[in-house]
Amino acid sequence: DAGVIQSPRHEVTEMGQEVTLRCKPISGHNSLFWYRQTMMRGLELLIYFNNNVPIDDSGMPEDRFSAKMPNASFSTLKIQPSEPRDSAVYFCASSYRVTYGYTFGSGTRLTVV
C-alpha cells in the first residue's frame, strides 16, 4: 500500500482565494482525520469521518472551512476564502479501528500571502 496520499505537498495562494486539499486514505481504513499543525498550537483535530460520514467537526475553525468525503477513497478540505492565518501544515490520517494507530499522510504545507 502506498500509504495515505495527500496533494498538493505545497500550496501558495493569495488571500481570498479558494484552496482545496486532497487526501486518499489507506484502502480498508474506515476512519479519516484532518489535522492542522502550527508552531503555537501543535496538531489540532479539525474534523473526522467514520465510514465516510462526518462525526465531529467541532475543530473546524470557521465557516470558511469545509470538508467532504464522497467515498471511502477520497476526502477534501476546502478553505474559502483563505486568509494568512490559515497558513499551516495540514495532515490527513486514516485508521482501521480506534484501537489501531493512525497512519498520517505527508501533509500539505499551505502558505496564504
Add this chain to the structure above:
Amino acid sequence: ILNVEQSPQSLHVQEGDSTNFTCSFPSSNFYALHWYRWETAKSPEALFVMTLNGDEKKKGRISATLNTKEGYSYLYIKGSQPEDSATYLCASRGGGADGLTFGKGTHLIIQP
C-alpha cells in the same frame, strides 16, 4: 476538550544513555493513549496504542507504560542512538470521541 501535556518540551541526551519523558492526560472518561514518533520532514509514525491501566508495550529499545487512574504515560528509550532523534508525540482519546487530542511533543536530540 482533552488537555494533553508532555514534558519536557525538549531534551538533549548523550548517545548510549537511557532516557524517559512524560505524557499526562485527563484520567476521566479515558479510552486510549497513543505514542507517535515524528522525524523532521516526515509524518508522525505510530509507536504504541495502549488502553488498559498498567499496560506496557515495547518495540526494540523503546517502551511505554500507562497509568489511567492517575492520567500519565511514560516513554522510555534504552541506550539512545542518533537515529532516535525525533519529536515524540502522545495523544489521548476520550470515550465517545474517535479523534485523538495530541500533546505538543518532546523534542529529543541525541548527541554523539
